Amino acid sequence: GxxxxxxxxxxxxxxxxxxxxxxxxxDSASNxxxxxxxxxxxxxxxxxxxRSNVGEKKDQRIAVTxxxxxxxxxxxxxxxxxxxxxxxxxxxxxxxxxxxxGTGTSLTVIP
Amino acid sequence: xxxxxxxxxxxxxxxxxxxxxxxEQNLGHDxxxxxxxxxKKFLKIMFSYNNKELIINETVPNRFSPKSPDKAHLxxxxxxxxxxxxxxxxxxxxxxxxxxxxxxxxxxxxxxx
Numbered sequence: 001g002x003x004x005x006x007x008x009x010x011x012x013x014x015x016x017x018x019x020x021x022x023x024x025x026x027d028s029a030s031n032x033x034x035x036x037x038x039x040x041x042x043x044x045x046x047x048x049x050x051r052s053n054v055g056e057k058k059d060q061r062i063a064v065t066x067x068x069x070x071x072x073x074x075x076x077x078x079x080x081x082x083x084x085x086x087x088x089x090x091x092x093x094x095x096x097x098x099x100x101x102g103t104g105t106s107l108t109v110i111p
Numbered sequence: 112x113x114x115x116x117x118x119x120x121x122x123x124x125x126x127x128x129x130x131x132x133x134x135e136q137n138l139g140h141d142x143x144x145x146x147x148x149x150x151k152k153f154l155k156i157m158f159s160y161n162n163k164e165l166i167i168n169e170t171v172p173n174r175f176s177p178k179s180p181d182k183a184h185l186x187x188x189x190x191x192x193x194x195x196x197x198x199x200x201x202x203x204x205x206x207x208x209x210x211x212x213x214x215x216x217x218x219x220x221x222x223x224x
Contacts, residue, residue: 001156001169032210043201043215044154051210087152091213098167099144099205099213101154 002027002094006102014110019077021105023090026071030092033066033073034099038087047088048075080109114138117202117216124192125224132187132219134202140214141207142166143185145177148199148218160185161207192223 003026013019023033031052036044050057050064050073057064061080066073077084090102117134124130136143144167145157159167163179174190189196199220205213 001167034212038152043217045215046212049212089154093210098156098159099203100156101146104152104154106152 002030002092002098002100004090004092004100004102006090006105008105009103010106010108012108012110013080015080015082017080019075019080019084019107019109021075021088021090021107022072023074023092023102024070024072025092025100027092027094028068028071029094032093033064034091034093035062035064035075036089036091036101038089038104040086044089077107080107082109082111085109115202115204115214115216117200117219119219120217121220121222123222123224126192126194128192129188129190130192130221131189132200132202132221134185134187134216136183136202136204136214138204138206138214140204141182142205143179143182144203144205144213145185145187146201146203146215148201150198154201158185158187189221192221194223197221197223 006023034049037047038044061078063076088105115136142161144159157171158177160179176188179185199218202216203213
């Protein structure tokens with residue numbers, strides 16, 4: 001199956017600073033890359049996604065970039081707030097019904 | 112209206128027992144999954160079913176047996192539970208076509224004692 005690597009595993013930032021999480025994938029057939037946020041004790045929920053025909057996507061303070069040639073994609077959160085503190089997962093999908101997740105990044109935003 | 116629901120939310124049981132976790136989705140999705148999330152928070156895919164047909168079985172011990180009576184349900188039965196099975200198990204579903212998100216259930220925290 002697909003192999004997704006995610007870095008860093010933990011990230012602490014001051015409130016208002018930016019946070020960047022990076023992922024790489026192995027299967028060139030992957031064409032859909034969602035990002036999930038999981039708050040403590042809750043289910044993972046989609047925050048943004050990108051498809052392989054797009055290089056960048058933005059939604060308010062969140063943006064995702066994709067480099068298909070290098071097989072890596074990144075999540076950027078600007079103007080971080082304490083409520084952004086959570087575990088973030090990237091995923092890659094070699095086909096529509098296979099979601100392979102990265103190892104997660106625990107983000108802490110310090111007020 | 113809960114999109115993906117799984118029961119029970121918590122399950123505490125002794126080693127050697129057999130237990131089941133049920134999952135239902137009302138989104139009309141073609142594909143359902145089981146994921147295991149261990150104490151390190153890794154989300155590891157266990158099984159993927161598409162229209163009741165097994166698509167992925169990711170080196171899961173055969174003590175784990177998924178059952179999909181119809182495309183809206185995917186249950187997980189675990190035989191001879193071991194301490195290492197303690198984890199949070201998430202059910203999820205997605206639409207096969209169009210590369211859309213997977214929706215997760217609330218999770219079942221399994222503790223084997």
